[in-house]
Amino acid sequence: MVFKIQSTDKKSKARTGTIQTDHGEIKTPIFMPVGTAGTVKSIHQRELESDINAQIILGNTYHLYLRPGLDVLSQAGGIHKFNGWNRPILTDSGGYQVYSLSGTRKIKEEGVTFASHIDGSKHTFTPENVMDIQRTIGADIIMAFDECTPYPCEYKYARKSMEMTHRWLKRCCDRFDSTEPKYGYGQTLFPIVQGSCFKDLRLASAEKIASFNREGNAIGGLSVGEPAEIMYEMTEIVCSVLPWEKPRYLMGVGTPANLLESIALGIDMFDCVMPTRNARNGMIFTTEGIINIKNEKWKSDFSEIDPGLPSFLKNYYSKAYLRHLVASKEILGAQIATLQNLTFYLWLMNEARTKIEEGTFSEWKDLTVKKIMTRL
């Protein structure tokens, strides 16, 4: 993996760049649509490629490990061959799902024991086997196994957890560096900064993580319920320590405004379920603002869903039709809403890159944040 910074903004820490992987190039800043079980829910791979123009998607180790399982993924020749997505893929480490989805889990120094949400069967994730699992899944970028602390979190717990995450990182790196990719293309490992919302812990964690000198770095444990200001503060502190010349990935973030503000702090990569999950519930992001399509006011609004966005949707569908579909719980409602939201998110990243290159990012950001976060 090669990261090259192309241009930088003078009034902020924003930058554009490219990440070269064996499955192609990623232009940063970038948003990665979440494809939990090897599918971005309700979106065809063809649409991801040609309509949404996604450059990289995310998969969840926890879900893929349980279903279809490592035997199938291995026989397929890895996740790209399995799901037909030939551009880059990133997998998380499974840690977040284990904590948030699994009813009964035990976190110990060795690793985490948890019960499958599908059949209740018991499994253990350790830093070592999570590396092995991600080798078998075969994403281009894989994540270290960490503990994601909740918000709010006691200082003492946050510190102890962070220290364990650091020890786990050492074990992840040892395992990763002593194993080979399985399918003939390269994989790279990103470590994750933790430390909850405590400045000193975030600083200490960022320094520790940077010292591992991996090809890219991630920030975890944010966007878990804390106020946006605290998230930005922590992100800023961490970005001041993480090496400038390597990509920075802010995990699980966020709203369109969160993305633009975090780009200004020096973040290059994002993922979040918001554009996909909220789409299925009728929350539509547009270039003109946010629409709750279930609202009565859209019932007879036959205008196109987003006049500002080039998309095939405008050739077929109106707000009123989308409202009807979502109100009727029709699958096509989820399809259209998700396609709109992801097209918007990727368009926003493209706009941000252009503005950074043109040297007008900061002014554009302030105007745009206001507009796109307006409730219509």
Added chain:
Amino acid sequence: MVFKIQSTDKKSKARTGTIQTDHGEIKTPIFMPVGTAGTVKSIHQRELESDINAQIILGNTYHLYLRPGLDVLSQAGGIHKFNGWNRPILTDSGGYQVYSLSGTRKIKEEGVTFASHIDGSKHTFTPENVMDIQRTIGADIIMAFDECTPYPCEYKYARKSMEMTHRWLKRCCDRFDSTEPKYGYGQTLFPIVQGSCFKDLRLASAEKIASFNREGNAIGGLSVGEPAEIMYEMTEIVCSVLPWEKPRYLMGVGTPANLLESIALGIDMFDCVMPTRNARNGMIFTTEGIINIKNEKWKSDFSEIDPGLPSFLKNYYSKAYLRHLVASKEILGAQIATLQNLTFYLWLMNEARTKIEEGTFSEWKDLTVKKIMTRL
């Protein structure tokens, strides 16, 4: 509406033709994908046009009347403007849904009173208001309000019901002929033959229906649980009476084999939820046979879903991936399965037309029915 017969098969009653509507031409024999609430479940209009090559789709009066409702459809300028489908549309009369979906309904000479499955509100359908409703929905082909008898059905009930359907047809025609289309394009009304599985009733009904001299005729009350042989027998009897020079529509039918056998009896139009509904449950129709994709045997089968069908699906997806999606209840599973099934059904109709034109339909049918109904 203009129907022209293009070619006929020498060894059967099969024929090819064209139906000209104000929304374009339909080549017959044709299968009409079911778009209950103004959407073919899990399929984009773009896919219907360009991938599936659907020439006409069906909508359900009962569902569209309840949601989005006539005010929205009227303000939109009719169903085509509302759902973005600019090719022909056919609506059923709502009768079938009222009988099968509605818990509490009362059938009287005047009409049917029923409770909405959405909110329990009370409504009445009469032959007259069902014509008005279908004028407002605005489909190109609309259906007479009839009673669809269950199977099995007592002779006495079947006869009385059939006679009421005939009286209702008179009322439908009177109302239809004394009203105008609302959106500047033509609409045509098809009456429906009933008579359950009784030869004399079917003959009598077909004669009565033919006497109304409408532009096309339909056969209802079949494919409701009776053996296929009886369905074919009834279809054959009715086709011997219904005028040769007008399109014949066999409602709610059926399996790929049912379609080919009924084409041989002189049927031109079909609709059925089978390719769409069963897709969502993992039943996949292919040129090689029928697949239950949930079956363990497909778990590591990385071959394409249907090697015999030209489709964009083959560029992305395997049987194993589709199995994973359906097993995981992922929306994309429904999307792929439905797209495959409808592409197959429309391909099959296209093949049938070609074989009829080439004069090889009957031989081809016998071989094909065997192949495509094989359980893989």
